[in-house]
Amino acid sequence: MSELVFFSGTMDCGKSTLALQIGHNRSARGLQGVIFTRDDRAGEGKLSSRLGLVTEAVEANEGMDLYAYLVAQLTKGGRADYVIVDEAQFLAPAQIDQLARTVDDLEMDVFAFGITTDFRTKLFPGSQRLIELADRVEQLQVEALCWCGARATHNARTIEGEMVVEGAQVVVGDVNRPAGEIGYEVLCRRHHRRQMTSVSARTGALSPDVLPVSSA
Numbered sequence: 001m002s003e004l005v006f007f008s009g010t011m012d013c014g015k016s017t018l019a020l021q022i023g024h025n026r027s028a029r030g031l032q033g034v035i036f037t038r039d040d041r042a043g044e045g046k047l048s049s050r051l052g053l054v055t056e057a058v059e060a061n062e063g064m065d066l067y068a069y070l071v072a073q074l075t076k077g078g079r080a081d082y083v084i085v086d087e088a089q090f091l092a093p094a095q096i097d098q099l100a101r102t103v104d105d106l107e108m109d110v111f112a113f114g115i116t117t118d119f120r121t122k123l124f125p126g127s128q129r130l131i132e133l134a135d136r137v138e139q140l141q142v143e144a145l146c147w148c149g150a151r152a153t154h155n156a157r158t159i160e161g162e163m164v165v166e167g168a169q170v171v172v173g174d175v176n177r178p179a180g181e182i183g184y185e186v187l188c189r190r191h192h193r194r195q196m197t198s199v200s201a202r203t204g205a206l207s208p209d210v211l212p213v214s215s216a
């Protein structure tokens with residue numbers, strides 16, 4: 001029975017690497033997949049992992065009908081045994097419905113990868129629809145860690161290393177950005193709630209020494 005599987009987690013927990021591994025293992029057995037992605041950091045039509053691997057992909061633009069694309073491929077005599085979708089959080093809910101239809105009507109496995117929540121802990125619409133429709137939601141086994149050592153469960157957006165809570169939901173970017181750039185950091189819930197990034201935690205630890213407060 002074909003399945004719609006949502007592999008979800010924070011940023012930087014190995015989702016794209018797993019997507020590439022699933023594709024590699026299936027193509028090594030003669031299966032042919034269609035890889036969709038949207039707004040990968042490496043550029044249009046790429047699926048890239050921080051481990052340095054990258055593969056060509058079909059850019060799932062806004063408004064693109066993914067089910068119709070796959071039907072057109074098959075009608076032209078192309079093959080599609082399974083589907084991989086990276087950065088699935090950026091897809092519209094209607095596109096997730098098209099993926100579910102692909103599983104049910106075309107009997108293809110669909111493996112979708114994406115972050116669940118944004119920098120304000122709110123579900124991305126695409127991720128919400130995946131949680132609603134997926135046959136399985138899988139957490140990745142490799143834990144991304146907060147600076148405190150706890151499992152990272154949330155994504156913070158940063159400027160100069162400090163967490164920000166205002167801004168557009170979608171800003172393509174990466175963890176460990178140089179000073180001045182918008183970046184991201186994964187945190188445990190406790191430190192996300194307190195808006196405490198690795199930078200602000202360091203500053204906080206240093207400040208009592210730098211500016212001693214008199215109790216008098």
Ligand SMILES: Nc1ncnc2c1ncn2[C@@H]1O[C@H](COP(=O)(O)OP(=O)(O)O)[C@@H](O)[C@H]1O
Pocket residue numbers: 010011012013014015016017018048049050051142144
């Ligand atoms: N230099 C490295 N050596 C070993 N593993 C690395 C290295 N750089 C990144 N990684 C691994 O790659 C993971 C990020 O993989 P990636 O697939 O890009 O994540 P995601 O798609 O979830 O954002 C990190 O959690 C880490 O485990």
Ligand SMILES: Cc1cn([C@H]2C[C@H](O)[C@@H](COP(=O)(O)O)O2)c(=O)[nH]c1=O
Pocket residue numbers: 010011012015016039041114115117118119120155156157169170171172173174184
């Ligand atoms: C939290 C958050 C992230 N994004 C963007 C930043 C990256 O381009 C992707 C996530 O990529 P990854 O492969 O999982 O690291 O999402 C965003 O646009 N808005 C956010 O709130």
